[in-house]
């Protein structure tokens with residue numbers, strides 16, 4: 350697989366690419382991403398209507414015209430937001446989710462959040478390993494894992510900073 354493409358911020362014009370990316374996820378991956386079974390129609394509804402760019406910053410990476418991975422940072426309260434990630438199956442293991450996590454954390458700082466959260470299913474050890482590697486505090490319950498990162502004054506991203514980002518594509 351070639352190198353990780355640059356991370357960009359997605360906008361309204363990217364809804365078709367977001368839909369196509371999410372439709373490529375298997376039913377198991379959709380469950381990992383959305384915590385429930387979600388049909389093709391459900392994915393279309395999410396991509397066209399539910400995803401709200403006013404409250405959610407969406408980062409993505411393209412290979413050609415295909416959106417191969419994305420991360421949503423959705424405002425939960427005025428001082429906290431929740432992140433969720435998805436990568437095309439054939440693009441995994443190359444560090445793309447790691448780059449998206451960097452972008453999400455940097456954005457969290459820009460938004461002056463006090464807290465960044467991430468939830469995943471308990472058996473999603475890959476997502477948990479990624480969160481922990483960025484210093485998120487992980488808690489497990491029977492079904493879910495919940496991770497959060499506080500941004501104390503003077504917080505510095507522990508890893509190399511994200512490459513310059515381009516608005517839109």
Ligand SMILES: CC(C)(COP(=O)(O)OP(=O)(O)OC[C@H]1O[C@@H](n2cnc3c(N)ncnc32)[C@H](O)[C@@H]1OP(=O)(O)O)[C@@H](O)C(=O)NCCC(=O)NCCS
Nearest residue numbers: 378381433434435436441442443444445446447475478479
């Ligand atoms: C979870 C997911 C986003 C990870 O994407 P990815 O691009 O493969 O992740 P990366 O290549 O950036 O790897 C990130 C980290 O995951 C961990 N990881 C990677 N492969 C792993 C494996 N097989 N087992 C455990 N941890 C693993 C490592 O910490 C890795 O960091 P490294 O650079 O030190 O190896 C991707 O598998 C996916 O889209 N899954 C389906 C949807 C989902 O689970 N979303 C999460 C809900 S928030």
